[in-house]
Structure formats: C-alpha cells, structure tokens
Amino acid sequence: MKTWRAKLFSNLASFFGKKDDDLPFEVIKAIQSKDLGLATCVVQGWASNNKSERNGEVVGKVAAQYGWLGVDLDKLIVFTHYYSDQVAIAYEGAKKYIGEGNKDLDIDMLTIAGYILYRTNNFIPAYQLIRRVGDAEAEVSERPDFLMLRSLVCWSYGDVERARVSTKRMVELSPQDQVILQNAFTIQVELGDEDEIDKIRGTLEGLGCRGYAYGLPLIALGEFELGYSCIDSRFHYTELERYINPALLPFPRWQGEDIAGKTLLVTAEQGLGDTIQMARFFPMLQQRLGGRLTVEAQREVVPLLQENFPDIEVVSRQLGQVPRVSFDLWMASMSLPFLLGIRPDTIPGKAGYLRSTPEVADYWQKRVSELAGIKRAKVGVAWSGQPNHRSDRRRSIPWEKFSSYLPQSDIIFFSLQTSVPGILPSYMVSVSEELITLADTAALIDQLDLVITVDTSVVHLAGALGKPTWLLLPYRYEWRWGLQGKNNNWYDSVTVFRQESHGDWDGLLKLVLKHNLIEYFGL
Amino acid sequence: MRFVESLFSKTPNEFATQIVEKIARQFPPESEKLLAKKGAQRRLEGVIELVVKDLDDFQGRYQLNWLGKARFGNAFRWQLVDRGYSKEFVEALTEGVVRHLAPR
Numbered sequence: 214m215k216t217w218r219a220k221l222f223s224n225l226a227s228f229f230g231k232k233d234d235d236l237p238f239e240v241i242k243a244i245q246s247k248d249l250g251l252a253t254c255v256v257q258g259w260a261s262n263n264k265s266e267r268n269g270e271v272v273g274k275v276a277a278q279y280g281w282l283g284v285d286l287d288k289l290i291v292f293t294h295y296y297s298d299q300v301a302i303a304y305e306g307a308k309k310y311i312g313e314g315n316k317d318l319d320i321d322m323l324t325i326a327g328y329i330l331y332r333t334n335n336f337i338p339a340y341q342l343i344r345r346v347g348d349a350e351a352e353v354s355e356r357p358d359f360l361m362l363r364s365l366v367c368w369s370y371g372d373v374e375r376a377r378v379s380t381k382r383m384v385e386l387s388p389q390d391q392v393i394l395q396n397a398f399t400i401q402v403e404l405g406d407e408d409e410i411d412k413i414r415g416t417l418e419g420l421g422c423r424g425y426a427y428g429l430p431l432i433a434l435g436e437f438e439l440g441y442s443c444i445d446s447r448f449h450y451t452e453l454e455r456y457i458n459p460a461l462l463p464f465p466r467w468q469g470e471d472i473a474g475k476t477l478l479v480t481a482e483q484g485l486g487d488t489i490q491m492a493r494f495f496p497m498l499q500q501r502l503g504g505r506l507t508v509e510a511q512r513e514v515v516p517l518l519q520e521n522f523p524d525i526e527v528v529s530r531q532l533g534q535v536p537r538v539s540f541d542l543w544m545a546s547m548s549l550p551f552l553l554g555i556r557p558d559t560i561p562g563k564a565g566y567l568r569s570t571p572e573v574a575d576y577w578q579k580r581v582s583e584l585a586g587i588k589r590a591k592v593g594v595a596w597s598g599q600p601n602h603r604s605d606r607r608r609s610i611p612w613e614k615f616s617s618y619l620p621q622s623d624i625i626f627f628s629l630q631t632s633v634p635g636i637l638p639s640y641m642v643s644v645s646e647e648l649i650t651l652a653d654t655a656a657l658i659d660q661l662d663l664v665i666t667v668d669t670s671v672v673h674l675a676g677a678l679g680k681p682t683w684l685l686l687p688y689r690y691e692w693r694w695g696l697q698g699k700n701n702n703w704y705d706s707v708t709v710f711r712q713e714s715h716g717d718w719d720g721l722l723k724l725v726l727k728h729n730l731i732e733y734f735g736l
Numbered sequence: 737m738r739f740v741e742s743l744f745s746k747t748p749n750e751f752a753t754q755i756v757e758k759i760a761r762q763f764p765p766e767s768e769k770l771l772a773k774k775g776a777q778r779r780l781e782g783v784i785e786l787v788v789k790d791l792d793d794f795q796g797r798y799q800l801n802w803l804g805k806a807r808f809g810n811a812f813r814w815q816l817v818d819r820g821y822s823k824e825f826v827e828a829l830t831e832g833v834v835r836h837l838a839p840r
Contacts, residue, residue, distance in 0.1 A: 516761040573762060576782040646775020649767045653779070 235271045244276050249285050252276075253292045260296035269294040269302060284310070288321055295325055304329045311342065320349055320359060327362045331369070334601040340370040357387040361396055368400050371606045373715045377404055384413065391417070395426035402430035402696070403689045425450055429692040437702075440692070441551035448545075457482045457545045458509070460535045467542040469552045473503045478540035481510035481530060482547055484602075485651065486670035488514055489677050490693070490703060491546040493562035494553060495522050501553070509536045516652045520570045557702045564705050565679025569656040577653065581627070581660040584642050588625040590734045593658055593675070594641075595629045595666040607687045608668045610718050616641075618722040622736045627661060629654060629671050663733065665725065668694070676704025683729075685721060688712040748804045751794055752811035755787055756819065759829075762786075765820040784832070791836055800837065809834040 236244075236259075243255035260268050273290040281289060287306060294303035303325060310322035323342065330339035343363050346353050353359040360383035367376035380400045387393040394417050401409045417427055428443025447453060448466070458480045467477060479498070481488040488510050499506045509530040510518055518527045528536050544552065550560075569577075585591050597609035612634050619626060619638065626641040633643045648654050655674055658664060664675040664682040668691060675682040684707050689696050699708050710729075712721050762783045770776035794800075800808060813830040821829075 512764065512766065516764075519761070570761070572758060572786060575786075576779070580782075644775060646770065646773040647779040649763055649770065649776065649779050650761075652762070 235267070236275055240272070241275065244272070244281070244289075245279050247279065247281065247285075249288060252289055256289070256293050257296045260293055264297045266297070266299050266302075268297040269299060269306075284319065288319075291322065291325055295329065300329045300333060311345075318345060318347075318349060320346075320352060320356065324356070324359045324362055327359075327366065331362065331366055334603065336366065336369045336603070336606065339366045340372070343367075354382060355386065357383045357390065357393055360386070361393055364400060365396060368403075369603050369606060371716065373404070376400055377406075380404070381409065384409075388416065389420065391420055391422050391424060394420075395422065395424050399426055399430050402433055405689050405696075433692040433694075433696055435557075435695065437550075437555075437557050441555075445548050445551050447547075458530060458532050458534075460533050461543045464535075464540075465542045467544040467552065472542060475502070475541040476505040476507065476539060477502055478536065478538065478543040479506065479508045479549075480543060480545055481508065481514075482545045484599075484670060485511055485514055486668075486673040488546060489567070489670060489673040491549050492518060492522070493560070493566045493677070494549040494555075495525055497553060497561055498549065499525060507536070507538045507540060509538075514651045516570065516650050517567065517655055520652065521567050560702055562677070563703065565677060567655065567674075567677040569659045569678065570652045573652045573656040574659060577656040577660055580644065580647070581657065584627075584644070585625045589623040589736070590625070590663070591627065591661045592624050592730070593627045593629045593661045593664040593666075593671075594619075595664075595669055595671040597630065597632070598667060598669040604668075604691070607690065610667060610685070610722070614718055615722065618726040620726060620731060620736075622731065622734075624730070624734065624736070627657065629658070629664065629666065663730075665730070672704075672707060676707045679706050682707045683725060684709045685718075685725065686711045688715045688717070747798060748800060748808035749811045752808050752815055755790060755833075756812060756815040758790070759783055759787065759816075760819050765822075768822055768825055784829075787833070788836060791833060795837060805834070805837045808837070 240255055240259050243252040246252065256272060269290050272293040273286065276286055276289050287309070291303050291306040294300070294306060307322040307326040307329070310319040311326055323346070327339050327342050330336075330342060339362075343359075343366055346359075353363075360379045364376050364379035364383060367373075367379065377400075380397045383393050384397045394413050398410070398413045398417060401413060423443045423446055425444055425447040428440045428446075431440035431443060434440075448457075448462075453459070453462075461478070461480055477498070479495070481491070495506065495508065505526070507526040507528065508518065508522075509528050512529045515527055515529050518525075526538060528538060530536070549555075581591065594615075596612060596615040598605050600609075602608075616638060619640070621638075621640055624640065628637070628641060628643040628645060631645050631648065633645050637643055644657065648657070651670075651674065654671075655678060658671075658675050658678055658680050661680065664671065664680055665685065666672050666675065666682065667685050672682055672684050682704070684694070684701075686694060686709055688711060690711070693703065694701050694709055697711070699710070701707055701709055710721060710725050712718065714720075763780055767776065771780065798804070809830060812833055813826055816826040816829060
C-alpha cells in the first residue's frame, strides 16, 4: 500500500512539471535547442549566479528528458558543475574523456579539466595535460579558450616561449574579449613585449576595462591609483572565496564613505606576506575611523600583530566563519591603499613598522648566539615558497642550484623556511621546527645581519622589521616590485636584485652570493 | 614587607590568565601537533622557562598561601582547557606549575 502511494505522489509531482521548476525559462529553452554551444553559454550565465551543488544533476535530468545523450550530455553536465563551482565533480566527469588511454582527446573536456587543475593550483598536472594536445594542435590554435589556458599554465610553469606564442594568438583570435585581454596584458607586461603591451592596453582602455587582472600589471607599470581602483573590482571575481573570507560577503562592505564612530572589521586576504605588507596601514586607518578597528588575520601572524598594534583587536581568521566580534562594516586588506587614497610617496612605514615580541626575543638571542658560534656574519636565507602558489615555479630557486652558490666563508646561514632539505651544508643551520609562530621568525630575523630571500612572506617580514634584505626576483616579475631597478615602493631596507633574462638564476646568484655578499661583509 | 595574598583576592586568577595568554601567544594549541619534532619540544621548553621565571617573580612578590596556590592551579588548568589544549598537555603543565609552587 505504501509503495503505490509513494509512486503515485512521485508521478503526480512529475505530471505537474515540477522537474522543470528548478531551472529558469531561458535555460530550459537553451536545453531544448539541443545546441551545446548555446546551452553552455546560457547555463554559464545562470549557474555562475546560482551556485548550487544540485545544478549539474538538475540540468542533466532536464537535458536527458529533451533527448540529450552521449558526449554532449556529459559535456553539458560537466560545464554546469564547473560554472557552479563544483570543480571536483566537474573534473571527475571530464576525466573519462582525457585519460591516458584515450586515443582521441576531447578538447572541450581537456580544456575544462586544465582550467580546473590550474584553478586548484595543480600546475604540473595542468602543464602535463595541455602538452598532450599533439595532433590536435591545428584545432586548438583556433580556440581562444584553450589558448588562454595554455598561456596561463605555461606562464606558471615557466615555459616562456609557449606562453608567449599562446598569448599572442589568443589576442589575435579575440581582440575585444576583456577576459582574454586582461590575462594577455598580465603576461605581456612580464614578458616585456612593449608593442604588445601598448596595443593591449589601448584596447582595454577603449573598452573601459576596470577588471582586477588589469589592475595588477598597472601597478607594476607605476600606475598606482588606477591599478588599485581596478583591484577593488575583485569582489566579483569567481575565485574570490579562496582569498577573502566568504562568510563576510553578505555584510555591508566599506567602500570609502565616512565611517567616523563606526566599528570596522578588516579581514586579511591572500597570503601571509600580503597581510604583513598591508598591516602598515592599520594605524592610519584607525586614526581616520575614530571608531573601533578589528582585524582578523591568519593564525600564524596574530601574536605579532597583537604585540605591534595593542590598540587594535586582532583575532584569528576562520575562513567560512563570521568572526565573533561586533562590527558595522568590513573590508578586505588589499583594498587599503585604494580606500585610503594612497600614492607611492604617501605609503607609510617604509623604514619599518613592526618589532619583534620581547618575550620571544630572549629565546632567539640565546639560540642564535649558540648556533652562530664565532662566525662573523649571520645571514638568513629563503629560496622557495609555497608550491601551490601560481608563480612558485618562477619565483622559487631549486635548492641544488641555490646551495651551489652559497659561499663557504665566515658566514653562517640560517634557513628561514619551514620546509628544508634533509641534509644541509655545515655552514647552514635550520631551526624550522622551532619557528612556531611568525613572532619566532621575526625574532630570529632580528638577530641576523642580513636576509636574502625570494618573493615570499619572508621579504615582507624582514622589510617590515627594517632589516637589510636582498630580494631575488625573476625577470620582470610581480606587480608590487615594479619591473626594474633596485628600489621598491614598500620597504627602504629591501634591495631588489632581478634576473637579467627569463629563467637566469645562475647569473643572478653568481652576482649576489659570490660577489655582492662577500663584498658586503668585507670577507 | 611582603604582601600575603588574602583569602579572597583575585590576583591568582589574573596571574593565571596572564601566564596562559603568554603560553598561547608563543605556543598556540594547534602547535601541539608539532611536538613530535625535537625543535618544537625545545621551543616549548623555552616557553616553560619564561613561565617558571614569572612564577618565581610572582611568588616572590605575593607569597601565595595554600589557598592562593590552589586557586591559581585551578584557574591555570581551566584556562588551558578553554584555549583548546589537549588533556595531556593541560595535565602536564598544571602539574608542573603546581609542583613548582609547592613548598620545598
């Protein structure tokens, strides 16, 4: 009896067309057309604004009812999952068509899978995947979506020439597409092709572009105000939730209006280095507010910030959770330069704005003294960053290469990284296991004579402490350090050393470690 | 003249709060998982050394009686628990501070 009643009610539900109620009319019409391109386009628009893990299932069910089947049905479902941010499920669906055993690679599925790998910071698998194109090269050379993927992946991987070719071709095919152009602009600024930079810039300005990806290279080119105003459009970015606490999005966000007397919550975004870099603005912000300022930041940096900003409430950030503090408005830390109207000549704290915690300093004074022995000079070094960072392959130096240039002299080197090789040379020590919080790293740096580092949080910490620091950068790299010269806008104590050409670490290391370092200490 | 802590003073509780905050700043609860490594153990020892110094300073100034020591130990224990440290960690540190404050 129960069974036939359940079946009846289920049939009644379908009789009333309930199966279609989850989808808007235009999506259903697009599915009815059985045109994969049209359906994908409409689904993208709908799913991007209605992200639900059910979307793929619902679209698949409706599409099947309208006669979709086989690879087109699978593709529609995969694309729906992708645009609904259900990337893991999308990848599983795409994997069937791009396995090693597949003789005929499906380029649509390969492209989606490649974007998923790139977005989830799996750069090496992404690079290996796009290299499998082989016989389909003629086909992919006409596809801006694949070319953009190849451009981004190859750039992250350090395959400069493939990135260059793909970037140029994608712009040829889509000369008015802002997404294509912004990504091309970023890569071309770092490649250094001035003609392409000017051409793309002109087109983007003509289109009135003010996107996030346009802003970062503008800052690298010295266009601070315009660049930061573009960066402030990142709140519409699909990957925002990876970098900014998504739990805050429903709350009122400060956009520069007068907020005297109100309580403002600043949420740290992106990496530890970014948090440290932006912390310099906290006192200025508090003064402007006249009300209460609370900061939520990565757990590792909280003790250091609490010590240095005792008038500001600093709490640990839990991504996905609203902090247990009261606030009227919130903002994300990378908006500080824009909302405070900062120019390069008004950036505060260039001489340093952090100090190490006294209670931690004692420990490290004894420890460094114990480890340094009678060596004349103590130098902190960091040669690689987090491997899941998009630019890590470019900014990091392989240990074997870096260590081969370290001079054996009256210098003791302290590793400032958390991840170190098992065996270190006798003139290097690692205390990574004792670096419990960033306050420890700060206190350790305080005891050193010099820091030499690639572009990681170490340069920001050392610069914020006012410690003499040498920054080793790839050729034309990263928005915050400009594109040439030894100076920078942020830290007076940081000297920038740059590769002379793409990928040339040997030339740079020989100059800095074999020559400059010896000269610096008069050895 | 040394102060003898009265039966109803809040000082042991306040001191327990300060000590636990100091521990948590330098060795937060999530750091416990690092204790398998010698370096992290050494760092914790450094934190404990500071705690012992503070205990000695405090005892030298306030001379806690038996009730004060008990109140301190209790407040210390529960503050560690509230911060999220494991049972083993809490018991080990609490026993350590209580023993240190016991008459010799």
